[in-house]
Amino acid sequence: MDDTVEKDGNREEQQAARTREPVFNLAGSVLALIIACVAIHLFRMYLLTSSQDSGLVLRLAFIPLRYSGEYAIDIYALVSPLTYSFLHGNFLHLGINMIWLAAFGSPLANRIETGRFLLFWCLTVLAAVLLHYLLHPLDMTPVVGASGAISGMMGAAARFAFRIDRREAKAAFDGPLLSMAEVVRSRNAMVFLGVWLLINLATGLGFGGSDAIGQIAWEAHIGGFLGGFFGIALLDRDRSKPPTADEGTPPGT
Numbered sequence: 214m215d216d217t218v219e220k221d222g223n224r225e226e227q228q229a230a231r232t233r234e235p236v237f238n239l240a241g242s243v244l245a246l247i248i249a250c251v252a253i254h255l256f257r258m259y260l261l262t263s264s265q266d267s268g269l270v271l272r273l274a275f276i277p278l279r280y281s282g283e284y285a286i287d288i289y290a291l292v293s294p295l296t297y298s299f300l301h302g303n304f305l306h307l308g309i310n311m312i313w314l315a316a317f318g319s320p321l322a323n324r325i326e327t328g329r330f331l332l333f334w335c336l337t338v339l340a341a342v343l344l345h346y347l348l349h350p351l352d353m354t355p356v357v358g359a360s361g362a363i364s365g366m367m368g369a370a371a372r373f374a375f376r377i378d379r380r381e382a383k384a385a386f387d388g389p390l391l392s393m394a395e396v397v398r399s400r401n402a403m404v405f406l407g408v409w410l411l412i413n414l415a416t417g418l419g420f421g422g423s424d425a426i427g428q429i430a431w432e433a434h435i436g437g438f439l440g441g442f443f444g445i446a447l448l449d450r451d452r453s454k455p456p457t458a459d460e461g462t463p464p465g466t
Contacts, residue, residue, distance in 0.1 A: 340440025
């Protein structure tokens with residue numbers, strides 16, 4: 214009898230611990246992206262001269278004018294729509310992005326798993342600069358930062374109404390994808406999106422912006438958000454469905 218009570222108590226404690234699992238229990242893919250962004254920024258700041266850093270940014274940042282037809286399409290033109298996301302204007306820009314990446318990247322990565330998450334990163338950073346390019350095709354200012362991908366994660370999170378299941382060892386977004394109408398009716402989703410819009414407004418006004426090399430483009434944020442909001446439907450594995458017999462459904466349930 215006492216052993217049974219003790220075992221039940223242990224199970225309850227373990228369940229409570231899983232329920233309290235923090236969002237910042239980083240997924241491996243998210244941690245790898247954070248390390249890459251931080252390492253690249255430290256390399257630029259402390260190992261490159263100012264002219265070397267400017268040359269690196271001009272090659273690997275996204276510059277709309279590069280695609281105007283006046284310049285040859287070289288390897289940098291092909292890779293910069295992805296590599297720009299690993300460059301940041303200053304430590305404040307880097308720090309803000311890494312905090313948001315840790316908070317919203319891990320539950321998304323745990324939901325859709327590593328391969329799909331990295332594909333999601335590529336999809337959203339491309340969607341971000343695509344909208345920026347359509348609005349500013351002749352702009353010669355380099356665009357840098359992971360904000361487009363992080364905005365995409367916010368868009369994906371909205372489709373789950375920011376619900377996170379912490380019962381498992383790895384916290385993940387929970388439930389089926391919501392339709393656009395359901396997102397609008399969700400109080401959680403609208404509050405979070407309201408905060409996100411205010412942050413983007415502040416960014417557009419220059420608060421927390423980058424330094425003279427590169428800019429933080431609010432248009433890219435919108436593009437990334439839309440890419441994530443709609444693109445998650447292509448990459449999500451619906452965990453709300455009941456498990457099949459092959460997935461080990463316990464007998465008698």
